[in-house]
Amino acid sequence: MLNIVNKSPFEKTTLESCLRVAQARPNGSALLLIEDAVYAATKGNAVEGRIRDAMKTVPVYALWPDLEARGMQDRVIEGVKLVDYGGFVDLAAEHNTIQSWL
Amino acid sequence: MTEATGGIEMEEGQSGIVKKFMFVNRKAPYGTVYALEGLEVVLISAAFDQDVSMAFLDDGVYQLAKGQHTKAIDVKNFSPTYRALEGYDIEKLYVEKESLEARGLSQENLLVPVEVLNSKEIAALMADQDVVISF
Numbered sequence: 001m002l003n004i005v006n007k008s009p010f011e012k013t014t015l016e017s018c019l020r021v022a023q024a025r026p027n028g029s030a031l032l033l034i035e036d037a038v039y040a041a042t043k044g045n046a047v048e049g050r051i052r053d054a055m056k057t058v059p060v061y062a063l064w065p066d067l068e069a070r071g072m073q074d075r076v077i078e079g080v081k082l083v084d085y086g087g088f089v090d091l092a093a094e095h096n097t098i099q100s101w102l
Numbered sequence: 103m104t105e106a107t108g109g110i111e112m113e114e115g116q117s118g119i120v121k122k123f124m125f126v127n128r129k130a131p132y133g134t135v136y137a138l139e140g141l142e143v144v145l146i147s148a149a150f151d152q153d154v155s156m157a158f159l160d161d162g163v164y165q166l167a168k169g170q171h172t173k174a175i176d177v178k179n180f181s182p183t184y185r186a187l188e189g190y191d192i193e194k195l196y197v198e199k200e201s202l203e204a205r206g207l208s209q210e211n212l213l214v215p216v217e218v219l220n221s222k223e224i225a226a227l228m229a230d231q232d233v234v235i236s237f
Contacts, residue, residue, distance in 0.1 A: 036133030044206020065174030071167035
């Protein structure tokens with residue numbers, strides 16, 4: 001299952017809900033952060049610990065063009081894997097199911 | 103005054119009124135259209151010689167982050183506009199300290215000089231306005 005989140009963790013509880021479920025069944029699960037959710041992939045903020053904890057069981061990816069657009073390219077947490085649009089497509093193709101958390 | 107109103111004579115009695123407007127920005131840029139739309143309204147307000155200020159709270163502080171490069175998402179990078187506000191006599195930019203800290207940001211990460219104020223100070227400024235418009 002590829003879980004896609006697109007909202008800021010400071011504005012919505014989507015990321016938290018997604019991680020609660022994904023971490024309950026981590027095998028084959030991955031998390032991709034896009035659009036305003038890429039702020040969750042950055043260091044020094046209130047949710048950094050949550051992402052570091054998630055990465056112990058679930059691979060975490062972030063969409064590079066969205067990080068760069070927001071000026072967050074130098075703040076990415078170590079261990080978060082960066083993908084471009086091609087990588088996004090690869091992730092979608094590699095996973096049997098995809099859920100865009102709204 | 104006629105220059106600021108595009109050559110249109112305003113009705114007598116209205117032309118001299120200056121109100122305190124605060125535009126409150128609470129959304130990150132690009133993910134939604136709020137930040138850009140808010141900025142457009144602020145620029146429009148500048149044409150009416152009003153007392154305009156902007157406050158940045160919550161994810162709104164991300165609007166001012168340095169180093170935004172939007173080419174790859176094919177969206178206009180409007181962040182340089184914040185630096186141009188001074189030229190429109192919009193010089194009062196307030197950023198909430200608590201919001202910056204929750205995001206691991208500080209004044210040096212911002213692309214324009216701002217006044218960093220705590221929640222209490224922001225609240226006092228808001229209470230002092232004639233009009234508060236939130237984006």
